[in-house]
Amino acid sequence: xxxxxxxxxxxxxxxxxxxxxxxxxxxxxxxxxxxxxxxxxxxxxxxxxxxxxxxxxxxxxxxxxxxxxxxxxxxxxxxxxxxxxxxxxxxxxxxxxxxxxxxxxxxxxxxxxxxxxxxxxxxxxxxxxxxxxxxxxxxxxxxxxxxxxxxxxxxxxxxxxxxxxxxxxxxxxxxxxxxxxxxxxxxxxxxxxxxxxxxxxxxxxxxxxxxxxxxxxxxxxxxxxxxxxxxxxxxxxxxxxxxxxxxxxxxxxxxxxxxxxxxxxxxxxxxxxxxxxxxxxxxxxxxxxxxxxxxxxxxxxxxxxxxxxxxxxxxxxxxxxxxxxxxxxxxxxxxxxxxxxxxxxxxxxxxxxxxxxxxxxxxxxxxxxxxx
Numbered sequence: 001x002x003x004x005x006x007x008x009x010x011x012x013x014x015x016x017x018x019x020x021x022x023x024x025x026x027x028x029x030x031x032x033x034x035x036x037x038x039x040x041x042x043x044x045x046x047x048x049x050x051x052x053x054x055x056x057x058x059x060x061x062x063x064x065x066x067x068x069x070x071x072x073x074x075x076x077x078x079x080x081x082x083x084x085x086x087x088x089x090x091x092x093x094x095x096x097x098x099x100x101x102x103x104x105x106x107x108x109x110x111x112x113x114x115x116x117x118x119x120x121x122x123x124x125x126x127x128x129x130x131x132x133x134x135x136x137x138x139x140x141x142x143x144x145x146x147x148x149x150x151x152x153x154x155x156x157x158x159x160x161x162x163x164x165x166x167x168x169x170x171x172x173x174x175x176x177x178x179x180x181x182x183x184x185x186x187x188x189x190x191x192x193x194x195x196x197x198x199x200x201x202x203x204x205x206x207x208x209x210x211x212x213x214x215x216x217x218x219x220x221x222x223x224x225x226x227x228x229x230x231x232x233x234x235x236x237x238x239x240x241x242x243x244x245x246x247x248x249x250x251x252x253x254x255x256x257x258x259x260x261x262x263x264x265x266x267x268x269x270x271x272x273x274x275x276x277x278x279x280x281x282x283x284x285x286x287x288x289x290x291x292x293x294x295x296x297x298x299x300x301x302x303x304x305x306x307x308x309x310x311x312x313x314x315x316x317x318x319x320x321x322x323x324x325x326x327x328x329x330x331x332x333x334x335x336x337x338x339x340x341x342x343x344x345x346x347x348x349x350x351x352x353x354x355x356x357x358x359x360x361x362x363x364x365x366x367x368x369x370x371x372x
Contacts, residue, residue: 001031001032001069001070001325001326001328002031002032002033002034002067002068002069002070003018003026003031003032003033003034003068003069003070003071003072003321003325004033004034004035004036004058004064004065004067004068004070004071004072005017005018005023005033005034005035005036005039005055005064005071005072005073006036006039006061006064006065006071006073006081007036007037007038007039007061008039008042008073008074008075008303009061009078009080009081010075010078010300010303011282011283011284012282012283012284012300012303012304013042013074013075013300013303014041014042014043014303014306015042015043015074015075015300015302015303015306015309015310015313016039016040016042016043016045016074016306016310017039017071017072017073017074017093017314017317018033018035018072018314018318018321019040019043019045019310019311019314020040020045020049020050020052020053020055021053021314022314022318022321023035023050023053023054023055024053024054025318025322026321026322026325027053027054027055029322029325029326031325032056033050033054033055033056034055034056034057034058034063034064034067034068035047035050035055035056035057035058035064036057036058036059036060036061036063036064037057037058037059040310042306043306043307043309043310043311044306044307061081061084062084065081065084065085065086065089066084068089069089069090070089070090070091070092070321070324070325070329071085071089071090071091071092071093072092072093072317072321073091073092073093073094074093074094074303074310074313075093075094075300075303076093076094076095076096076097076100076103077091077093077103077106077107079102079106082106082107082109082110085107085110085112086110086111086112087110087111087112087347088111088112088113088347089110089112089113090112090113090115090324090329091107091112091113091114091115092115092117092317092320092321092324093116093117094116094117094118094133094270095107095114095116095117095118095344096116096118096270096271097114097116097344097345097352097355097358098245098271098272098354098355098358098359099245099269099270099271099272101358101359104345104350104355104358104359104361107345108345108348108349108350109348110348111347111348112345113329113343113345113346113347114343114344114345114346115324115329115339115342115343115344116342116344116352117129117130117317117342118130118270119341119342119344119352119354120320120338120339120341120342121338121341121342122338123337128316128338129313129316129317129320129342130178130240131178131316132309132312132313132315132316133302133309133312133313134177134178134179134182134240134267135178135179135182135312136301136302136305136308136309136312137179137182137267137301137302138178138179138180138181138182138183138185138186138238138267139182139183139185139186140301140302140304140305141179141183141186141236141238141265141267141301142160142171142183142186142187142190142192142234142236142265143186144265144286144296144298144301145160145171145187145234145236145263145265145296146160146169146190146234148263148287148294148296149169149233149234149261149262149263149294151261153287153294154261154287154289154294155261155262155263155294156233156259156260156261156262157261158233160187160190160191160192160234161190161191161192162191167193168191168192168193168214169192169193169233169234170192170193170194170195170231170232170233170234171183171184171187171192171193171194171195171232171233171234171235171236172194172195172197172228172229172232172234172235172236173187173194173195173196173197173235173236173238174197174220174225174235174236174237174238174239174249174250174274175197175198175220175237175238175239175240175268175274176196176197176198176200176203176204176207176217177198177203177238177239177240179236179238179240179267180196180198180236180238181196181207183236183238183267184196184207184211184215185211187234187236188211188212188214188215191214192214192234193214193216194211194214194215194216195215195216195217195218195228195232196211196215196216196217196218197217197218197219197220197224197225197228198217198219198220199219199220199221201219204217204218204219205217220249225249225250225254226254226257229250229254229257229258230257230258230259231259232258232259232262233259233262233263234262234263234264234265235250235258235262235263235264235265235275236264236265236266236267237249237250237264237265237266237267237268237269237273237274237275237278238267238268238274239268239274240268240271241271241354245271245272245354245358246268246271246272246273246274247274248273248274248275248276249274249275250264250274250275250276250277251276252276252277252290252291255277255290255291255292255293256291258293260292260293261292261293261294262293262294263293263294263295263296264277264278264293264294264295264296264297265296265297266278266295266296266297267301269281269297269298269299270299270300273297275295277290277291277293277295278295278297279295279297280297280298280299281295281296281297281298281299282298282299283298283300283303283304286298320338320339320342323336323339324339329343330370330371333366333370334370340366340370343366343369346364346366346369347369349362349364349369350362350363350364351363351364351365351366351369352366
C-alpha cells in the first residue's frame with residue numbers, strides 16, 4: 001500500500017501524522033510512504049530524517065493525495081483539502097465529525113473511507129488513540145488556565161497555588177476521564193484546591209484513592225455544578241461522549257453566577273464543547289470574554305507541544321496503521337473490532353451512529369459495508 005503523510009495546515013498545528021521511525025516500520029513491512037516536504041519540521045523532523053528511513057518526499061500536498069491509498073494525518077481535513085480526497089481512499093486521522101456538519105457532508109461527498117482516531121475503541125471502552133492527546137491536553141489545561149488567570153492576561157490576578165497566608169485558586173474539573181484526571185494531577189501538584197466532578201461513582205472512588213488531599217471528588221449533577229462554579233477560579237471542561245457532541249453542562253445564564261475574571265478551559269471543544277458559550281479558538285488567538293469570563297477554547301491544544309504530542313500519537317496509531325496497510329481496511333475492520341469501531345464513513349455512508357445522530361442523517365450499520 002502507498003501511505004501518504006501531508007503537512008498539517010490548520011492554524012498553529014505543528015504535529016505530523018508519522019515520525020520517521022513509523023515510516024521506517026511501514027517501509028520494512030513492504031509499503032511505500034510519501035511525505036510532503038517540511039511536514040515534520042514543526043515536530044523536529046526534517047525531510048532528510050524521513051528520506052534516511054525510506055520515505056519519498058513530495059513537493060505538494062496534492063501530489064501526496066493523488067498517489068496514496070491511505071492518508072495518515074493528525075487533524076481533520078479542512079476546506080482546501082477536500083478536493084484532493086478521492087473515492088475509496090482511506091483517511092486515518094482525528095475527524096470529530098459531530099462538531100462539524102460541513103466536514104461531515106464534504107467527506108460523504110468524497111466517498112472516502114474515514115477511520116477516526118477518536119472512535120477506535122477497546123472492549124473495556126477505552127479510546128487508545130485519544131488517550132495520548134487527552135493526556136497532553138489534560139496536563140496543559142491547568143497550565144493555560146493559570147496563565148490566563150493572571151491579571152495581565154485578563155484574569156482575576158490569582159496565583160494558582162497561592163502562598164503562605166493566601167488561599168490558592170479553586171479549580172473545578174468537569175469529567176473524571178483521562179483529560180480530567182491529568183488536569184487534576186497538575187492543578188493539585190501546583191497547589192490549587194481542586195474539585196473533580198463525574199457522574200460515575202465507581203470512577204470517583206478510583207480517583208479518591210489516587211488523588212492527593214487537595215482534590216475533592218463530587219457526584220456531577222446540575223445542582224453541584226451550579227454550586228461549584230460560583231467559587232471557581234478556573235473551570236476545565238473535559239467531558240467526552242465518543243464520536244458524539246459533548247453535553248452542555250454550563251449554560252450562558254450560569255456564567256453570571258461565576259466570579260468576574262475567572263477562566264474557562266473547554267478541552268471538549270473538539271466535540272462541540274461542554275460549555276454553551278464555547279466556540280473554537282486557535283493558539284494564535286486563544287481567548288475571548290463572555291460576561292466577564294475568560295474563555296480558552298483552543299481546538300488543538302496538543303499542537304502547542306508538537307514534539308511531545310507527535311511522538312505520543314505515533315506510538316499509539318502506528319500499530320493500527322500497519323494493520324490497515326497490511327490487510328486493507330475491510331479485512332482489518334472485519335478482524336479487529338477496534339478498527340471496526342473507528343469506521344465513521346464508507347463510500348458516502350455514515351457508519352457511526354454518534355455522527356448520524358448529531359445531524360439527523362441516515363445511519364448505515366458498519367457490518368453492511370464490510371464484505372472482506
